[in-house]
Structures are given as structure tokens and as C-alpha cells.
Amino acid sequence: MSPYRQVNSVIRALELLEILNRQKFTSIELLHKLSGLPKPTIIRLLSTLSNAGFVAKDENGKGYRITSAVTALSCGYQGAPLVVEAARPWAQELTKRIRWPVAVAVLDENAALVSYTTSAESPMSPYQGILHRRFGLLSRALGRAYLAFCPMEERRLILEILKRTQHPDSGLEMTDEEIHSMLDAVARQGFAVRASAPEKAASASLAVPVFEEGSDRVLATIGITYYNSAVSGGYAVNEYVPLLRTAAANISESVAHLQRKGIQENVPDSGPSRAGVPAK
Numbered sequence: 001m002s003p004y005r006q007v008n009s010v011i012r013a014l015e016l017l018e019i020l021n022r023q024k025f026t027s028i029e030l031l032h033k034l035s036g037l038p039k040p041t042i043i044r045l046l047s048t049l050s051n052a053g054f055v056a057k058d059e060n061g062k063g064y065r066i067t068s069a070v071t072a073l074s075c076g077y078q079g080a081p082l083v084v085e086a087a088r089p090w091a092q093e094l095t096k097r098i099r100w101p102v103a104v105a106v107l108d109e110n111a112a113l114v115s116y117t118t119s120a121e122s123p124m125s126p127y128q129g130i131l132h133r134r135f136g137l138l139s140r141a142l143g144r145a146y147l148a149f150c151p152m153e154e155r156r157l158i159l160e161i162l163k164r165t166q167h168p169d170s171g172l173e174m175t176d177e178e179i180h181s182m183l184d185a186v187a188r189q190g191f192a193v194r195a196s197a198p199e200k201a202a203s204a205s206l207a208v209p210v211f212e213e214g215s216d217r218v219l220a221t222i223g224i225t226y227y228n229s230a231v232s233g234g235y236a237v238n239e240y241v242p243l244l245r246t247a248a249a250n251i252s253e254s255v256a257h258l259q260r261k262g263i264q265e266n267v268p269d270s271g272p273s274r275a276g277v278p279a280k
Contacts (some may be wrong), residue, residue, distance in 0.1 A: 002060075010046070012035070012041065012045055013045050013048065013049060014036060014143065014250075015035055015037075015052065015260070016031060016035060016042065016045055016046070016049065017049065017055075017066065017070065019031060019035060020036050020055065020064060020065065020066045021129055021131075022129025023129065024062075024065060024067070024120075025058055025063035025064065025065050026063050026064050027063040027064075028042055028043065028046075028063075028064075030063070031064075040277075042077060046064055053069040053257050054066060054067060054069050054070050054233055055067065059224070066073065068101070081106055081115070081219075081220075082255055082258055082259065083087050083104075083106065083162065083210060083219040083220045083251065083255050084104060084106070084115045084116050084220070085258065086098055086251050086254035086255045086257075086258055087104045087116060087210070087222065087247075087254075088104075088116055089253045089254075090222075090247045090250045090251050090254070091104055091116060091117075091118050091222065091247065092102075092118055092121065093247075094118075094224070094243060094244075094247050095118040095121055095122050096121075096180075097243070098208075098224065098239075099122060099123055099124050100122060100124060100125075100225060100226045100240075101117060101118050101119040101121075101122035101124075101125040101126075101127070101224065101225055102117065102118045102120075102122075102222065102224050102225045102247075103116070103117040103119075103130065103142060103183065103222070103223055103224075103225070104116040104117070104210075104221070104222050104224070105135065105142040105143070105146075105207075105220060105221050105222075105223075106219070106220045106221075107146055107158075107218075108134055110137065110158070110161050110162050110165045111134035111135060111136065111137060111143065112134070112135045112136075112137055112140060112143035112146060112221065113132065113133075113135075113144040114130050114131055114132060114133050114135065114142070115131075115132075115135050116131070116136075116212050117130055117131050117218070119131075124226075124227070124230070125225075126202065126203035126226070126227055127225060128204075137158065137162065138162070138174065138179060138182075138195075139194070139195040139205055140194055140195070140205070140207075141192045141193050141194045141205040141207035141221075141223050142205070142207045142221045142223050143192075143210055143221075144182075144183065144186050144192035144193075144194075144195075144207070145186070145191065145192035145207035145209050145221040145223065146209060146218050146220075146221050147159075147183055148183040148184070148186035148187045148192060148209075149186075149187055149209040149211075149218050150209075150217075150218045151216055151217070155183070159176075159179065166228075180271070188275060190208070190241070190245075191206055191207065191208050191237070191241045191244070191245075192206070192207045192221075192223075193205065193206055193207075201228065202227060202228060202229070203226060203227055203228060204225070204226060204228050204233065205223050205224065205225045205239060206223055206224055206236060206237070206240055206244060207221050207222065207223030207224075207244070208221065208222060208223070208241065208244045208245055209221055209248065210222055210248045210251045210252055210255075211248070211252055212252065212255070212256075213252045213253060213255065213256040216254075219251075219252070219255060220251070222228040222244055222247055222248055222251065223244065224240055224244065226240075232268075
């Protein structure tokens with residue numbers, strides 16, 4: 001335990017930043033409802049965060065939003081795997097092309113962990129604040145794309161973990177036979193979709209695996225989410241799945257390149273090469 005007293009104003013400011021990060025614009029009323037803080041306190045904290053450059057007030061009266069300055073708060077974090085670093089430019093490029101948000105997820109024991117998303121860069125994003133969210137492996141497109149394409153022995157082990165841990169979004173209401181049948185169907189069609197809801201959802205998702213170059217190991221999954229009212233399922237499959245596959249292939253190649261680069265940078269300088277060019 002720390003010998004120092006907790007600075008509550010810092011905790012409250014971080015709480016507001018976390019709430020603001022979940023949507024494009026947030027009103028004082030919504031911040032009050034979600035945080036439980038008094039409105040005068042919220043106003044003072046927003047003023048401080050605004051002066052520090054982390055928050056801006058929308059000129060059209062939509063509320064408050066975070067600024068790009070918040071990215072500096074995580075620039076020292078080294079927890080993201082290499083595949084996320086490799087995926088970032090390809091995900092951004094895909095969003096620029098189709099405008100819908102792209103998400104990249106990695107396996108996190110019994111869930112698909114969203115490690116990168118372009119939701120802030122998409123003008124038509126159906127969601128906000130999914131970064132670092134853990135999605136079900138059997139119910140979400142990002143999770144299904146992992147389980148359907150990973151080696152069978154890995155799939156078996158993951159399903160055993162799911163049975164023990166009972167992730168709330170796991171989809172374990174299905175029988176073992178139904179699970180394998182669904183995953184085999186996903187593998188045959190070459191892409192995954194989000195599980196259908198009892199009532200038609202406002203949005204839908206597609207995802208494909210990102211393989212390690214030259215192997216059947218799944219490094220991550222990449223997917224997009226779109227409004228059903230704007231795009232039909234058939235159009236999405238025909239237009240977006242090929243783009244997702246291309247992005248996944250590019251990510252695999254980028255991962256391999258970064259790995260080779262890392263190896264080369266760690267090789268001691270052995271003097272001139274046989275071609276007479278200094279070794280790098």
C-alpha cells in the first residue's frame with residue numbers, strides 16, 4: 001500500500017477521459033450520468049483537460065471530445081504484439097478506402113482482444129470505445145475467424161479453456177457438434193460473420209485471419225463493421241471480404257519484414273561483406 005493519500009481529482013480526470021474515449025462527442029449530462037460526479041466538478045475537470053490539450057469542445061454544440069493529444073498518454077506502452085504494429089497502416093488504408101472502421105484482434109486466452117481500431121478515423125463508425133475490449137470467440141466475427149482457421153489442436157485446447165472459464169460472450173450455449181460444424185463452415189467460406197441476434201442488429205461484422213507467413217499459425221484477425229441499413233450482406237461479402245484478405249496478406253508480409261529487420265539489427269557488425277559493402 002502506498003503511504004500517500006490518493007489524489008481524487010486525478011482519478012476523476014482519468015475517469016472522464018475514459019468515458020470521453022468511448023464516443024465521438026459527450027455531453028456534460030451524459031458525463032454526469034456515467035460518472036456520478038457533480039456537474040460543477042465535471043465542468044472544472046473538463047476546463048483543466050481542455051487547457052492541457054486533451055479535450056476540446058465542439059463548436060456546433062455536440063459536446064466534448066478527446067483530441068489527438070491523448071495518444072501521447074500511451075506512447076510508452078509496449079504491450080501490443082508485433083502484428084498490431086504491422087497491421088496499423090493497412091487498417092488505416094482500408095478505412096480510407098471503404099470508410100467503415102477496421103479492428104484488429106489477438107487471442108487473449110478465452111477471448112479476442114481488440115488491440116487496434118480505426119473507429120476514430122471512420123466517419124461512419126457504428127461503435128466507439130472497443131479498443132482493449134474482449135469479444136467472444138464463438139459469437140463475434142473476430143473471434144470466429146481465429147478459431148475457425150487455427151490448427152485443430154489449438155482449437156481443441158481453446159475450447160477446453162472456454163468451457164472452464166465461461167467468458168460471458170463465449171457462445172457456449174451451442175453443443176460441441178454445433179460449434180465444430182459452425183467453425184468448419186466458416187473455414188470453408190473463408191471468412192467469419194458475427195452471430196445473428198434474436199432481433200436484427202443495426203450493424204454487422206466480417207473478419208478474416210492473419211496468418212504467419214508460410215505457416216498455418218493465426219497471428220491475429222482483422223475485421224470491419226458496417227450498418228445494415230447502408231450495406232447489404234451480399235454486397236459486403238463481395239466487396240469487403242477480398243479487401244480484408246488483401247489487408248491480411250499485407251499484414252503477414254509486414255510482420256515477416258519486421259521480424260527480419262529485428263534479427264538483422266541484432267546481428268553484430270562483422271565488417272565488410274563479400275561484395276565489398278559494409279554489413280548492416
